[in-house]
Amino acid sequence: MTYRELLKLYKQGKLEDSTKKQIEAEIEKQDAISEFLYEEGAIPDFSDLESGQDYFDDLNDKKQWTERQNSKTEDNVEKQSENRIIEKSKSAGDSRNQQEDEFNRQFIKEIQRFIRRAFIKMGLAVGVVVLAVVLSAVFILPKAVSEFYYNPNEAAGQYEEMTTTRMNLDLSVYSELFLPGNHRDQVSAVSRGYGEYDIVIPQTSSWTGKFTSVSGRLVRGKLTLYDNNVLSRPIMQFYLPGDEDAWAAWEVDENVKETKMDTEARKEASIQDSKETIADYNDNDWYLAYVSLNDIMDYKDFIEWFQNLSNQKELEWGALWCAVHTEDEDGYCVEPNIGFCPLPSGMSVSWDREKYPYLSLLDNSDLSHVAEANDEETMQTHFTSMLSYIQDHDDILSMMGQTTDSPNRYQDMINFVQKNGLKIHGFAVSAKKKALLELYKEDVVSYIQTTPQN
Known part of the structure; x- marks a missing residue:
């Protein structure tokens, strides 16, 4: 865009504020240059014009020369101003582009930082939830499930520091009622969680000197012994009197x-x-x-x-x-x-x-x-x-x-x-x-x- 076109836009008030200020600065500059040339160019005033025709002729010559010089100067200044404005426009445009680029970079960084923080928070939250689920599955859930089923280690009675577990008491009563000569009152039960236990039922007394223990698994209330014969009810036949x-x-x-x-x-x-x-x-x-x-x-x-x-x-x-x-x-x-x-x-x-x-x-x-x-x-x-x-x-x-x-x-x-x-x-x-x-x-x-x- 030429300088004249810029001046035309300036007169029409269509320039941006920054460009408008630049044009006004150039106009002020041109006024200052003209005043300077006038003061330094020995141009005659009205009193000098009255001194004679020769001097007036010389003045006309000088005036013509000055006008030519001013015309050249104006052209040069116009070109220089035009170039400066274009350069400044380019510079301003480049500056704006740089500012926009910097703003975009900062904006992208902020977005990336926000996304990173969001992912970290989400990761931490997911990690905490997963950890809680894992810990629950390892420590809480097995015990919670076991509470719904028969617990052989439940305290059935306690006196001072002596505790009798549920299965100890249950088996003691059961074996006395139904297993003559095979009374059992001790049970070792190791919990595996989820209502599962490894069971060992030792024999604590024997008339033969031979002790036979029986092992098995208790899974959610169902007992499986690895040798069913040890604690099975005997096939005994009492013949009732009169029968x-x-x-x-x-x-x-x-x-x-x-x-x-x-x-x-x-x-x-x-x-x-x-x-x-x-x-x-x-x-x-x-x-x-x-x-x-x-x-x-x-x-x-x-x-x-x-x-x-x-x-x-x-x-x-x-x-x-x-x-x-x-x-x-x-x-x-x-x-x-x-x-x-x-x-x-x-x-x-x-x-x-x-x-x-x-x-x-x-x-x-x-x-x-x-x-x-x-x-x-x-x-x-x-x-x-x-x-x-x-x-x-x-x-x-x-x-x-x-x-x-x-x-x-x-x-x-x-x-x-x-x-x-x-x-x-x-x-x-x-x-x-x-x-x-x-x-x-x-x-x-x-x-x-x-x-x-x-």
């Missing part, structure tokens, strides 16, 4: 005709087979005997007979277990293979004594007092408390593979015992060959079923 059908059997001839065998003869043959089996036993080995009685006896009479037999013949016995006789409303035996141990053994435990009095005969809170086996009232309370406990804590039943679909089963037993007292129709005992043969000489003994002692 002739227990010895009943039928023969089938070649024509597929069934004939009932002589019940009494079959009973005598079974007893003779049992005696011959015992006679072949090793004298020093221990055996677990399930002894049926000829008559249902009151507990007081039974324990007195057993103690007298032991004292008179100096027989060596192991743990005694009494099979308790109970009947339902129709007169049927509810469960022939259930009982208790009147002679306590194992560990002392703690529990809710108010709700389950004499649940165990070994009490942490009263170690100096041991219940006497001939204390019928205490033994009755002990047995009914175990029935009440197993009824309220039937998880151990399902874990050991027993049915829990008869909620009134144990209450019927409790009602019968409370009404009729402790009745005994048989017992189990650890004994050697000599003691077993002596038992068959007793009038109260009906039949003995034996198995090698673990």
Whole structure:
């Protein structure tokens, strides 16, 4: 753009403020140059013009020369000004471009910094959330899930510094009721989280000097033992007094005709087979005997007979277990293979004594007092408390593979015992060959079923 065009735009007021100021500065500059040339160029004033025509002619010549010089100067100044303005315009444009570029760079940096901070904050937030989830999954969630399932390490009772865990107490009650000669009252349970536990059930007492522990896994209330035979309920058969059908059997001839065998003869043959089996036993080995009685006896009479037999013949016995006789409303035996141990053994435990009095005969809170086996009232309370406990804590039943679909089963037993007292129709005992043969000489003994002692 030429200088004249700039001046034209200046007159029209269409220039930007910065360019307008530059034009005004140039005009002021040109005025100053003109004044300077006028003062320094010896140009005559009116008094000099009156001095003569010659001088006027000279002045005209000089004036023409000055005009030419001024014209040249104006042209040069105009060109220089034009160049300066163009350069300044370019410079201003470059400056504006540089400023814009710098602004853009700073703006981009700020955006990048903001984005970086946002990503860092988001990363930290995500990291915290992930860490919280991981920590929860590692430390909190496994325990939280375990709370919904059977916890073998739950404190079932505590006295001073001695704590009895849930599974210790559950298994102690269960094994005394259902596992004669195989009482277990200790459980080691290592939590793996999410309701899973590694289980070890040690044998703490033995008449043979041989100890058999059993291991397994408890997964959300379901117990899997690696050897099911160790703690399985024994296949024992107590023949109830007066139950002739227990010895009943039928023969089938070649024509597929069934004939009932002589019940009494079959009973005598079974007893003779049992005696011959015992006679072949090793004298020093221990055996677990399930002894049926000829008559249902009151507990007081039974324990007195057993103690007298032991004292008179100096027989060596192991743990005694009494099979308790109970009947339902129709007169049927509810469960022939259930009982208790009147002679306590194992560990002392703690529990809710108010709700389950004499649940165990070994009490942490009263170690100096041991219940006497001939204390019928205490033994009755002990047995009914175990029935009440197993009824309220039937998880151990399902874990050991027993049915829990008869909620009134144990209450019927409790009602019968409370009404009729402790009745005994048989017992189990650890004994050697000599003691077993002596038992068959007793009038109260009906039949003995034996198995090698673990």
